[in-house]
Amino acid sequence: MKIVDIREAVVSISSPIRNAFIDFSKMTASVVAVVTDQVKDGKPVVGYGFNSNGRYAASGLLNERFLPRLREAAPESLIRDDGTNLDPHKIWATMMVNEKPGGHGERSVAVGVVDMAVWDAVAKINGVPLYKHLADTYGDGTHDDSVFVYAAGGYYYPGKDDSQLQDEMRRYRAMGYEVVKMKIGGAPLDEDIRRIEAVLEVVGEGKYLAVDANGRFDLETALAYAEAMKPYNLFWYEEAGDPLDYHIQNELSKVYPGPMATGENLFSHQDARNLARYGGMRPDRDWLQFDCALSYGLVEYMRTLEAIGKEGFSSRNCVPHGGHQLSLNIAAGLKLGGNESYPEVFKPFCGFADGIKVENGRVGLPDAPGIGFEQNSALIKAMRDATNT
Incomplete structure (x- = not known):
């Protein structure tokens, strides 16, 4: 059980609309794919994540700090103690190593994108919808x-x-x-x-x-x-x-x-x-x-x-x-x-x-x-x- 690849991309979600504070003419979002070594229906299990509208893509933070920390971590440090699945809490803690408290700005977006992908992968590995996994x-x-x-x-x-x-x-x-x-x-x-x-x-x-x-x-x-x-x-x-x-x-x-x-x-x-x-x-x-x-x-x-x-x-x-x-x-x-x-x-x-x-x-x-x-x-x-x- 391990993560074998993490991929990040920037996509446009631009639109000519505006609210009272900003327009969305240059709005972007980050997309992350967490590829695991687990196989379902003959294909690797991949978890996907993206950030919500209103905050721009966080590719700089992802590629400079958070993704390198996951790539450099020992694979076993990112999984549950029983080895049955990824551990979102351990993965979160690894991403936040050497991050000072406070200042909850754009880094929260970067971590959130990866976290979404991890939970998607966890529920897929368990073979259940995420809402059922959370309820149980x-x-x-x-x-x-x-x-x-x-x-x-x-x-x-x-x-x-x-x-x-x-x-x-x-x-x-x-x-x-x-x-x-x-x-x-x-x-x-x-x-x-x-x-x-x-x-x-x-x-x-x-x-x-x-x-x-x-x-x-x-x-x-x-x-x-x-x-x-x-x-x-x-x-x-x-x-x-x-x-x-x-x-x-x-x-x-x-x-x-x-x-x-x-x-x-x-x-x-x-x-x-x-x-x-x-x-x-x-x-x-x-x-x-x-x-x-x-x-x-x-x-x-x-x-x-x-x-x-x-x-x-x-x-x-x-x-x-x-x-x-x-x-x-x-x-x-x-x-x-x-x-x-x-x-x-x-x-x-x-x-x-x-x-x-x-x-x-x-x-x-x-x-x-x-x-x-x-x-x-x-x-x-x-x-x-x-x-x-």
Whole structure:
């Protein structure tokens, strides 16, 4: 049992869309393939990983620090004590040798990419879907058969008017999504309120619409939007201020009674714990969006779940950012509150298994070993082509 090769590539996920803070015209992602000496159906077991949108490819960090450490490690130091499989926790610890604590920036993305590939390989070697492996190994032995998903979109786009925004949301509802999400903060308040009302004409009620400011607002602006949006009773008000400005989040909680969401740009269990302690987030209604693919991977995500649990939050408070199948498996296996979905952007690094439809706002999972990438034909082709596997 050993890793025989690790391959890394950079792929483009560029798009002309923008949110309140960045555009995606030059967005890239890293893809990693972990090749093992195990053979299933006559082929080597390969685990795949990639990083979520919004953070660029981490190839420099991967090739300068993290992949060399794995390649130089004794093969037996990366496997379980009983020799039956790779050990994600040992692999994670090896990657983080000589890394100082704190500073959870882009290195968390690099580690998360590899970690995803390792978990994919582990579940494939065991011959079970990752969600089942997680439920049996770290959960109570049961998993959710389907997962709540919402359709993330509503980006600012050159020439996009309210009627086109409405058409986009109609498409999502026709796909089976109940809750949709749109961007705010990239236009003046009165214009964004007009856009919100246009979408409400399509979805009917505020409980079916989430809005996302992508960390754009100062406190005064965040409060102004909160006051203007109160009457709509929205599904959530997401990332009003800078993700590390817990003061803004705390002040919002005092005046905004509706659900809030944040956390996608916090990349460690320590930052997640600080948000839970000091950010004014309320376990009875608010949502935490930590994305394991950006925050050191699933090994660290389990520490995050433990940390927020001690602060009164449940795994059901978590609806990860990213719209990828790793979070979908975690949501089912460790019983999170749901998962993001990108029906029309960031292709092919979006979507779930071919042939499994979203119904009444929920999506099922394939009964396939690993994360299930092979059941998403466009995605697995892109990753195989990028890594020559």
